[in-house]
Amino acid sequence: xxxxxxxxxxxxxxxxxxxxxxxxxxxxxxxxxxxxxxxxxxxxxxxxxxxxxxxxxxxxxxxxxxxxxxxxxxxxxxxxxxxxxxxxxxxxxxxxxxxxxxxxxxxxxxxxxxxxxxxxxxxxxxxxxxxxxxxxxxxxxxxxxxxxxxxxxxxxxxxxxxxxxxxxxxxxxxxxxxxxxxxxxxxxxxxxxxxxxxxxxxxxxxxxxxxxxxxxx
Amino acid sequence: xxxxxxxxxxxxxxxxxxxxxxxxxxxxxxxxxxxxxxxxxxxxxxxxxxxxxxxxxxxxxxxxxxxxxxxxxxxxxxxxxxxxxxxxxxxxxxxxxxxxxxxxxxxxxxxxxxxxxxxxxxxxxxxxxxxxxxxxxxxxxxxxxxxxxxxxxxxxxxxxxxxxxxxxxxxxxxxxxxxxxxxxxxxxxxxxxxxxxxxxxxxxxxxxxxxxxxxxxxxxxxxxxxxxxxxxxxxxxxxxxxxxxxxxxxxxxxxxxxxxxxxxxxxxxxxxxxxxxxxxxxxxxxxxxxxxxxxxxxxxxxxxxxxxxxxxxxxxxxxxxxxxxxxxxxxxxxxxxxxxxxxxxxxxxxxxxxxxxxxxxxxxxxxxxxxxxxxxxxxxxxxxxxxxxxxxxxxxxxxxxxxxxxxxxxxxxxxxxxxxxxxxxxxxxxxxxxxxxxxxxxxxxxxxxxxxxxxxxxxxxxxxxxxxxxxxxxxxxxxxxxxxxxxxxxxxxxxxxxxxxxxxxxxxxxxxxxxxxxxxxxxxxxxxxxxxxxxxxxxxxxxxxxxxxxxxxxxxxxxxxxxxxxxxxxxxxxxxxxxxxxxxxxxxxxxxxxxxxxxxxxxxxxxxxxxx
Ligand code: SF4
Numbered sequence: 078x079x080x081x082x083x084x085x086x087x088x089x090x091x092x093x094x095x096x097x098x099x100x101x102x103x104x105x106x107x108x109x110x111x112x113x114x115x116x117x118x119x120x121x122x123x124x125x126x127x128x129x130x131x132x133x134x135x136x137x138x139x140x141x142x143x144x145x146x147x148x149x150x151x152x153x154x155x156x157x158x159x160x161x162x163x164x165x166x167x168x169x170x171x172x173x174x175x176x177x178x179x180x181x182x183x184x185x186x187x188x189x190x191x192x193x194x195x196x197x198x199x200x201x202x203x204x205x206x207x208x209x210x211x212x213x214x215x216x217x218x219x220x221x222x223x224x225x226x227x228x229x230x231x232x233x234x235x236x237x238x239x240x241x242x243x244x245x246x247x248x249x250x251x252x253x254x255x256x257x258x259x260x261x262x263x264x265x266x267x268x269x270x271x272x273x274x275x276x277x278x279x280x281x282x283x284x285x286x287x288x289x290x291x292x293x294x
Numbered sequence: 295x296x297x298x299x300x301x302x303x304x305x306x307x308x309x310x311x312x313x314x315x316x317x318x319x320x321x322x323x324x325x326x327x328x329x330x331x332x333x334x335x336x337x338x339x340x341x342x343x344x345x346x347x348x349x350x351x352x353x354x355x356x357x358x359x360x361x362x363x364x365x366x367x368x369x370x371x372x373x374x375x376x377x378x379x380x381x382x383x384x385x386x387x388x389x390x391x392x393x394x395x396x397x398x399x400x401x402x403x404x405x406x407x408x409x410x411x412x413x414x415x416x417x418x419x420x421x422x423x424x425x426x427x428x429x430x431x432x433x434x435x436x437x438x439x440x441x442x443x444x445x446x447x448x449x450x451x452x453x454x455x456x457x458x459x460x461x462x463x464x465x466x467x468x469x470x471x472x473x474x475x476x477x478x479x480x481x482x483x484x485x486x487x488x489x490x491x492x493x494x495x496x497x498x499x500x501x502x503x504x505x506x507x508x509x510x511x512x513x514x515x516x517x518x519x520x521x522x523x524x525x526x527x528x529x530x531x532x533x534x535x536x537x538x539x540x541x542x543x544x545x546x547x548x549x550x551x552x553x554x555x556x557x558x559x560x561x562x563x564x565x566x567x568x569x570x571x572x573x574x575x576x577x578x579x580x581x582x583x584x585x586x587x588x589x590x591x592x593x594x595x596x597x598x599x600x601x602x603x604x605x606x607x608x609x610x611x612x613x614x615x616x617x618x619x620x621x622x623x624x625x626x627x628x629x630x631x632x633x634x635x636x637x638x639x640x641x642x643x644x645x646x647x648x649x650x651x652x653x654x655x656x657x658x659x660x661x662x663x664x665x666x667x668x669x670x671x672x673x674x675x676x677x678x679x680x681x682x683x684x685x686x687x688x689x690x691x692x693x694x695x696x697x698x699x700x701x702x703x704x705x706x707x708x709x710x711x712x713x714x715x716x717x718x719x720x721x722x723x724x725x726x727x728x729x730x731x732x733x734x735x736x737x738x739x740x741x742x743x744x745x746x747x748x749x750x751x752x753x754x755x756x757x758x759x760x761x762x763x764x765x766x767x768x769x770x771x772x773x774x775x776x777x778x779x780x781x782x783x784x785x786x787x788x789x790x791x792x793x794x795x796x797x798x799x800x801x802x803x804x805x806x807x808x809x810x811x812x813x814x815x816x817x818x819x820x821x822x823x824x825x826x827x828x829x830x831x832x833x834x835x836x837x838x839x840x841x842x843x844x845x846x847x848x849x850x851x852x853x854x855x856x857x858x859x860x861x862x863x864x865x866x867x868x869x870x871x872x873x874x875x876x877x878x879x880x881x882x883x884x885x886x887x888x889x890x891x892x893x894x895x896x897x898x899x900x901x902x903x904x905x906x
């Protein structure tokens with residue numbers, strides 16, 4: 078077994094580490110822990126690490142998945158503890174195992190958000206009503222230019238409930254084809270229903286799912 | 295995390311610079327520590343985290359259990375603006391607490407162009423800028439670092455300045471301060487007592503008196519002020535604190551690597567070089583200690599690069615031994631070892647070839663001047679033959695890029711010396727043509743010039759800087775003389791060098807200029823993104839001062855200098871002797887060949903010899 082997958086949390090201060098920086102950070106965590114990472118061949122060897130679904134900067138996650146290779150058998154159960162002992166604040170490894178499924182099977186992502194309203198939150202039902210409309214278009218910028226993405230059908234099970242400072246929301250968003258950044262949900266409010274727009278929103282990933290809504294790990 | 299901060303972080307560039315939380319960051323319980331210090335670096339996180347001095351002092355102060363030292367960097371423009379808009383005061387990375395709540399703020403002043411940023415950080419912290427406006431004892435605001443060897447330009451803003459190396463001195467200052475605070479001393483009583491600690495300069499105990507022509511008549515010592523303040527050093531580097539558990543940044547910084555500090559001081563005695571004089575005497579670490587510290591730091595950080603630091607690495611006596619010891623550990627682990635500040639000699643090239651298996655990037659040399667005559671003037675002990683020989687070995691060894699650094703405007707420089715730079719570059723190119731085993735790859739020779747800036751405590755401290763027009767004329771002369779397509783020429787702006795020169799040898803009135811520039815919006819002036827020459831001219835005008843008076847005026851050898859109260863170890867008559875020898879293009883032997891009894895050895899305890 079040289080292929081392994083590790084599930085980890087990236088939260089608090091670590092949420093501000095960019096995807097690119099994270100690869101470097103994790104590599105060093107492995108080096109400090111003495112994990113026998115497998116490196117690519119060539120002039121500039123780099124460790125073979127890959128994050129299943131890159132996390133946007135600033136977003137927290139309790140369910141990140143990363144695949145990597147090792148050069149010899151290791152005690153996978155002990156690894157998270159070894160890594161946590163040498164990790165920066167906010168990065169916490171939970172579980173390491175041989176992956177049974179390919180990352181390409183990931184289809185949905187459940188996430189929770191806090192919508193902060195400084196001057197009082199709207200009714201939870203108003204938000205729920207908005208996201209269950211037959212069409213929720215959002216204009217977004219991609220590498221290929223501006224385009225309209227349809228959130229209807231790509232966001233499901235949206236719920237909202239009052240919490241301190243605003244509303245706590247939860248939903249599942251499409252994680253592949255198309256991949257929907259939950260921040261687009263707020264953008265959609267801005268563009269279609271500005272009265273419901275929160276003053277600030279923060280998100281946390283909870284769990285990945287396959288197309289049948291079975292948890293993917 | 296503060297709610298306002300949480301809201302602005304996603305809107306700024308590279309927010310990881312503003313959160314802390316990196317591995318090896320030092321967190322203490324703020325209720326149980328006795329004294330909190332904010333170590334303030336007046337530049338970005340990326341620059342500050344690459345600074346060895348800051349890393350040493352951070353670890354060294356935190357090694358005292360009852361002190362907690364945290365880091366503060368200057369936010370980039372977008373973040374500074376957002377913080378001001380949201381009323382978020384400057385905070386420390388470890389605790390997130392506002393800097394104004396700390397007992398002590400210690401600024402690291404390594405270069406003059408960061409001075410405005412110091413004022414901006416004080417302002418962002420919500421503190422008055424001038425020492426006299428901060429009437430309470432707490433917080434204490436002090437500074438250390440190379441550029442305060444002329445303490446006067448920043449004197450109005452600092453309660454005290456710590457001269458030389460801080461490992462012991464900073465702790466002594468903090469201990470005294472802790473006592474003063476606990477016993478409820480007045481600020482004045484504390485400063486008078488602090489002035490008795492060797493190495494402490496208290497600006498308010500000296501009063502500049504000026505002549506009618508604007509030159510300094512006297513730095514009057516007020517009651518309680520020592521006649522001279524002598525910088526402090528650490529005598530035994532093996533016994534001194536060294537960080538083998540440094541913070542590992544979670545985002546890209548300029549130099550993200552393990553630092554191994556070979557020695558302090560320099561045996562060469564280049565006459566333009568402030569560091570070469572100001573860092574004396576010469577003290578080396580033992581090879582065993584270096585290997586030990588290097589390995590430990592690589593293990594503790596997971597860094598993939600280690601670098602050997604000093605002013606002139608080739609002059610470390612046991613360089614081969616240290617490299618071997620570190621390579622034994624590093625090579626099997628894919629950790630690369632780099633060795634900057636090498637001299638252009640055979641031994642160094644052999645080492646380079648061993649260290650850099652992959653010939654990436656170019657090699658860098660600093661002949662500093664284009665002709666042998668001018669190199670003799672500045673006591674840069676490198677001959678053209680040596681340089682070309684080194685280039686030959688480099689080309690044969692597979693390198694295809696060479697960077698050459700020079701200064702324009704050195705004392706006695708003529709047009710012949712300027713053109714000499716182009717001729718030297720041509721000969722390097724010729725060497726490549728003769729010796730490169732692989733001409734298809736081509737070659738890149740880069741010539742860079744900066745404008746010479748005379749610095750305090752160097753033999754050229756009396757010299758005028760050339761005017762900006764003259765510098766530009768020499769740049770154009772050189773540009774016209776470089777004809778080969780493979781030779782690229784870069785030059786530094788005249789205006790930044792001119793302002794730096796004015797600040798570096800400024801007197802206390804220049805403090806007013808720094809403040810005026812800040813009031814006009816100056817901060818982060820070391821960055822071309824922010825530097826604004828017109829603003830500086832306006833700031834000088836605001837104070838009724840002429841920058842040329844400080845930059846391009848020759849000082850009389852009898853003239854009082856703003857830094858006369860500071861003793862950096864080297865005797866004044868040695869500096870003068872070197873200046874006069876420069877005019878005769880006469881070389882002085884380096885410290886290895888012959889000690890010239892410069893005076894710095896007196897800083898060492900009895901029985902300890904200078905390692906020159
Ligand atoms: S004391 Fe002698 S050897 Fe030491 S730095 Fe001075 S001149 Fe060089």
